[in-house]
Amino acid sequence: MSTPAKISLRNVHKAFGAKKVLQGVDLDVAAGSSVAIIGGSGTGKSVTLKCILGLLTPDQGSIVIDGLDMTTAIRSDHEAMLAKTGMLFQGAALFDSLSVWENVAFGLIEGKGMKPKLARDLAIARLADVGLDADVANLSPASLSGGMQKRVGLARAIATEPEILFFDEPTTGIDPIMGDVINDLIVKCTRELGASAVTITHDMASARKIADRVAMLYQGKIIWDGPVSEIDQTDNPYLQQFVAGDIEGPLDLDLKHL
């Protein structure tokens, strides 16, 4: 018998008024695997992630995490799910009113009730994991470069040693070299934790590096799902066009909406 998926989406639908964004999304994330959801602008990657996180409620379908359907779960089950989850937000989304170490330690102190002194030591260890020295610990996040802020965001995401990690466009807003550093750190941190990971991105270089599997979202559905090693051999014309970055092809690139 195969192991049940850590995260499993079945027939997930979400519309905003007349706009049908998700129209039957099916996706499995095996325990310990890393899945990248790719797709063009406005295809519903963020909406999918928000549905998984419980920030949006699907109109239809199920989202099962560790055997529990989150679309019908009670609040305490939801909180328990979030407690075993780490998230790297697009733009890092750090609190400027807190120092770097306080940002990293936030979930340890507020979520796990850890004493600040111990949480500070752990935060400094996590900063070292992402290549940052202890001397940034007391700085304000606003004084750091975009790449350093992403590293701090990653240190915060892994601080509580989560079982599940979500990465929202991890390379957006930073240069390609720093993007590659962040990709490498994401791979290292995810592997060290043995976490299951979901990344949403339109950056194929990032998807290739971070993910074991790629799932392509188009017109409200996952139209291709397979190992990263197979994306260059695919005969799926939509994936072929997306991977090649071609203007011409079957993807409905509605330029008016970009």
Ligand SMILES: Nc1ncnc2c1ncn2[C@@H]1O[C@H](COP(=O)(O)OP(=O)(O)OP(=O)(O)O)[C@@H](O)[C@H]1O
């Ligand atoms: N709260 C909302 N209310 C109304 N429409 C929404 C809402 N959230 C998202 N949408 C719409 O859903 C569609 C999908 O948006 P989403 O942000 O998921 O796309 P995306 O694939 O993440 O795009 P990008 O790569 O540009 O971030 C868009 O047309 C967007 O305008």
